[in-house]
Amino acid sequence: MITPISGVFLILIAVLSYFVLMKVFQTDFTNKRKRLSSFLQEEQKQKENKITEWLEKRGINHYVNPSHMIQSAQKCGVHITKQSYISTFLLGTALGVVVMLVYFKPVIFLMPVSIVGGFIATNMRLHNIKKNFIQELDSKLAVYMSSVATAMGTFSNTKDALNSVLPLLEFPVKEDLEEALLKLQDGKSIKYSFDEMNKKYEQKQVKLFHEQLDVVARAGSGDIESLRTIASKMKSKEVRRRRLKTAHRQSFKAWRTFAFLCLSAPFLFLLASTDNYFLVMNHFISSIVFGITFLLIFITYRKLEQLELYDPTNDQKVDLS
Numbered sequence: 446m447i448t449p450i451s452g453v454f455l456i457l458i459a460v461l462s463y464f465v466l467m468k469v470f471q472t473d474f475t476n477k478r479k480r481l482s483s484f485l486q487e488e489q490k491q492k493e494n495k496i497t498e499w500l501e502k503r504g505i506n507h508y509v510n511p512s513h514m515i516q517s518a519q520k521c522g523v524h525i526t527k528q529s530y531i532s533t534f535l536l537g538t539a540l541g542v543v544v545m546l547v548y549f550k551p552v553i554f555l556m557p558v559s560i561v562g563g564f565i566a567t568n569m570r571l572h573n574i575k576k577n578f579i580q581e582l583d584s585k586l587a588v589y590m591s592s593v594a595t596a597m598g599t600f601s602n603t604k605d606a607l608n609s610v611l612p613l614l615e616f617p618v619k620e621d622l623e624e625a626l627l628k629l630q631d632g633k634s635i636k637y638s639f640d641e642m643n644k645k646y647e648q649k650q651v652k653l654f655h656e657q658l659d660v661v662a663r664a665g666s667g668d669i670e671s672l673r674t675i676a677s678k679m680k681s682k683e684v685r686r687r688r689l690k691t692a693h694r695q696s697f698k699a700w701r702t703f704a705f706l707c708l709s710a711p712f713l714f715l716l717a718s719t720d721n722y723f724l725v726m727n728h729f730i731s732s733i734v735f736g737i738t739f740l741l742i743f744i745t746y747r748k749l750e751q752l753e754l755y756d757p758t759n760d761q762k763v764d765l766s
Contacts, residue, residue, distance in 0.1 A: 509564055514571050521578035522616045530567060537566025548711075548735040550727055565743075572750050579754060580690060583683040586646070589618045590654050590676035598669045603662045604629055621645065635659040650679045693753045700749055704742050 511530055518525045541562025545553065592613050596606035607626055611619060621642045628638035639655040657671045711731070715722040725731055 511567075514567055517571055518574050520617075521574050523574050523578075533567050533570050534563035536563075538563035540566070544739075548708075548726075548739075549732045551729045552732045572754075576753055580686060582646075583648070583679065583686050585615050585618045586648060586651060587676065587679040587683050589614055589622070590650070590672070590679050593654075593658070594669050594672035594676045597658070597661060597672060603635065603658070635662055648679070648682070650675055650682065654679075693749070696749055696752070700745055703745070707738050707742065 511527070511534075515525050515527075515530060538560050539562075541559030542556065544562065545556050545559050549555065589610070592610040593606065596609045597603070600606040600609065604626065607622060607629070611622060611626075614622060625638040625642055629635070635655065636659050639658075643652040643655060654672065654675045657675060661669060661672065711722065711726060714725050
């Protein structure tokens with residue numbers, strides 16, 4: 446027979462058992478939810494990695510990845526904030542919308558394509574940053590080499606000579622020389638200390654200059670003629686780069702004229718007859734013609750961009766004679 450006291454105990458045991466079971470089930474459910482969440486996050490990361498890999502293989506990632514643009518600009522000494530990037534992107538997208546409204550009325554349902562204008566605008570901005578950086582870099586390297594060559598004839602110690610030219614240098618050469626000096630002060634060789642700098646710059650003169658600097662330092666002589674010769678070659682390279690810049694400026698001028706004539710052609714119909722203008726602009730064939738026109742304009746611009754950054758003097762052999 447169950448007494449009232451034993452009944453109370455049974456109820457307490459039942460309640461406690463209920464809470465224990467609920468806790469166990471809740472813990473198990475929480476663990477399962479965490480595992481599921483972790484699995485979903487991992488799956489999402491794998492999808493993102495696959496997309497990134499696909500874009501990388503086709504050389505598209507560095508055109509559409511905001512992080513790539515910001516990091517590339519920083520390497521050139523220009524700091525681009527996220528807000529600045531977004532502003533450039535939105536401006537380009539807005540221009541893309543205008544282009545769609547003016548030139549592609551029959552296929553206005555393709556309006557989302559105007560986002561391409563944002564990517565084009567950001568990449569044009571990055572190109573201008575790279576162009577200015579490269580055009581100034583030869584001049585900065587020429588100053589660096591000529592200054593070090595002169596200092597090596599004045600100071601008997603290589604470290605003192607390199608320290609003396611630091612105030613004359615600018616970004617990024619100054620930072621690279623400071624890193625090399627830290628390695629030299631740690632007892633590393635000149636070859637090892639300047640290895641990173643040699644790999645960083647495409648100019649063949651940089652590596653050759655440091656090799657000759659190592660030879661002069663090892664010999665302990667004041668014969669710096671080889672250093673002066675390489676510095677002179679670097680100066681000549683800078684002059685040729687400036688001449689190429691003038692030639693490229695003329696090429697871009699011709700490209701702008703070509704683009705203007707192509708895009709203003711339909712407005713000739715507007716001068717002749719408003720009805721003819723709307724008849725042409727509202728026809729599907731006109732969208733195909735303008736699509737091909739914009740594609741040719743863009744391809745031509747890309748070729749000019751590549752030529753603007755290409756340095757033909759890099760293919761020449763550096764002679765010390």
